[in-house]
Amino acid sequence: MQPLPLNLDLDALRSYVLGLDCGSFALAAQRLCRSTSAVSAQLKKLEQQCGTELVMKRGRHLVPTASGERLLGYAKRLLELNDEAVLALKGELLQGEIRLGVQEDFGESLLPAVLGPLCRQHPTLRMTTRIDRNAQLMKGIREGTLDMALAWQHPEERIDAHLIDLVSLQWIAHSNWDPAPLLARGEPLPLVLFDAPCLMRSRALKALDDAGIPWRIAFTSQSLGGIWAALQAGLGITVRSAIDMPTSLSPLAYVLPSPGTLGVVLLGAGNGSGEAERQLQSLLTQAVQRAHATHQS
Numbered sequence: 001m002q003p004l005p006l007n008l009d010l011d012a013l014r015s016y017v018l019g020l021d022c023g024s025f026a027l028a029a030q031r032l033c034r035s036t037s038a039v040s041a042q043l044k045k046l047e048q049q050c051g052t053e054l055v056m057k058r059g060r061h062l063v064p065t066a067s068g069e070r071l072l073g074y075a076k077r078l079l080e081l082n083d084e085a086v087l088a089l090k091g092e093l094l095q096g097e098i099r100l101g102v103q104e105d106f107g108e109s110l111l112p113a114v115l116g117p118l119c120r121q122h123p124t125l126r127m128t129t130r131i132d133r134n135a136q137l138m139k140g141i142r143e144g145t146l147d148m149a150l151a152w153q154h155p156e157e158r159i160d161a162h163l164i165d166l167v168s169l170q171w172i173a174h175s176n177w178d179p180a181p182l183l184a185r186g187e188p189l190p191l192v193l194f195d196a197p198c199l200m201r202s203r204a205l206k207a208l209d210d211a212g213i214p215w216r217i218a219f220t221s222q223s224l225g226g227i228w229a230a231l232q233a234g235l236g237i238t239v240r241s242a243i244d245m246p247t248s249l250s251p252l253a254y255v256l257p258s259p260g261t262l263g264v265v266l267l268g269a270g271n272g273s274g275e276a277e278r279q280l281q282s283l284l285t286q287a288v289q290r291a292h293a294t295h296q297s
Contacts, residue, residue, distance in 0.1 A: 006049060010082055012042040013075040016054065019043070020072065021113070022290055023061045031286075076117075084121040097126040098276055101137040101149035101267075104224040108244045109291050110150070114283045125276055133222075135197065141268045148277065150284055152199050153263030161265035164285045169203060169259040171252040172245060173237040179254055183213070190218030190236030192227055199262060204239040207257040243291045264288050 019028035019039065029039040047054050054068035064072055102110065111129070119127055130137075130146070134154065140146035153161065173179075179189055189208065193201040208215045218236040221227050227238055228246050239259045242251055266281055 008049060008075075008078070009042070009045065010078065012046040014079055015039045015042045016046055016068075017072065017075050017079060020055070020062060020064055020068075025062065027290075031290075080117050080120050083117075097128065098280060099128045099130075099140075099145065099147045100280070101130045101132055101140050101146045101151070103134060103137060103149075103151045104131055105152075105241055105243055106150055106264075106288065106291075107131045110284065110287050114280075114287045118280065118283060122276075133194075134199065138267065147268055148280065149267040150288070151265055151267055153265045154199065161267050162281065164264045164266055164288050166261040166263055167241045167243070167288075168261050169200065169239050170242055171204075171237055171254075171256050171259070172231065172240050172242065172249050173252050174231055174234045175248060175250045177231075177234050177237065177252075179237060179252070179256070186214070188214035188216040191215050192219045192221075192230045192236040192238040193217060194227065195220050195222055200239045200259070203259040203262070207239075207259045211257040213256070 015025070015028055015032060015034075018031060019025040022028050022031070025039050025043065026036045029036045032039065043054070050067065050071065052067040053065050054071060055062050056065050057063075100115075115127060115129060119125065130140070132140070134151050137146065137149040137151045138154070141149050150164075153163065182189060191204060193204060196202075205215070219226075219230040221230065224240075227240070228249065230236065231238060232246060232248050237252065241262070266284060
């Protein structure tokens with residue numbers, strides 16, 4: 001008789017996936033309302049079942065091993081299928097249509113983490129999503145072409161907004177780029193920025209002006225991809241959030257005046273009262289806070 005196949009523990013898989021998403025199993029334990037020791041025990045059990053180590057430390061972060069990376073994709077699929085089955089059996093599949101706008105900074109991390117699973121778990125829910133700059137997202141909310149938008153908080157904007165998190169802004173450049181020689185010679189800092197109007201552009205210029213540090217605009221772009229490409233080419237420095245920052249870039253170690261924090265808001269969140277809108281708001285809130293915590297740790 002053939003031995004029965006091994007059944008992986010779904011609870012352990014959920015802790016494993018969330019721990020890697022958060023970059024910390026202590027944070028995962030908090031979100032799961034469990035003790036850190038309980039989540040660690042689940043991970044140990046999962047490694048015993050798989051017969052291999054699944055995670056390793058890289059600096060201050062936890063990353064999957066080669067085996068853990070292979071398991072991660074399967075784990076997400078198993079959890080999504082489990083959650084979809086539970087919702088279907090309870091008759092809780094979401095219906096309707098949501099037109100969502102997302103600021104560029106959050107597209108790469110949030111679309112796979114939130115919209116992919118949401119649409120697979122609720123195949124009857126129709127999502128229309130647009131990536132755009134803040135001004136266009138606000139225009140979409142005002143004109144009624146978007147139902148909700150994830151954007152940066154604008155101090156002068158009167159649109160109904162739900163504050164999700166306050167995100168630290170940082171000076172970001174290529175890992176090998178050093179402004180110290182320029183500053184020592186009194187030369188202006190080359191800046192890589194969005195075209196005006198831009199909240200982070202304003203923050204960068206004000207921080208430097210207040211500190212009496214000379215600057216010049218070295219590169220401008222209408223897209224975040226253009227900003228990242230210019231930084232990777234070593235053309236200068238910018239102010240952004242580290243969320244979705246390319247791995248070849250890093251927050252600047254050299255002390256420059258802090259550009260402060262900027263709120264992440266969900267625009268139009270109070271306009272829809274449906275369950276789909278409420279669930280999407282909750283998922284986006286958790287994903288933004290998780291991404292911020294990961295880049296702060």
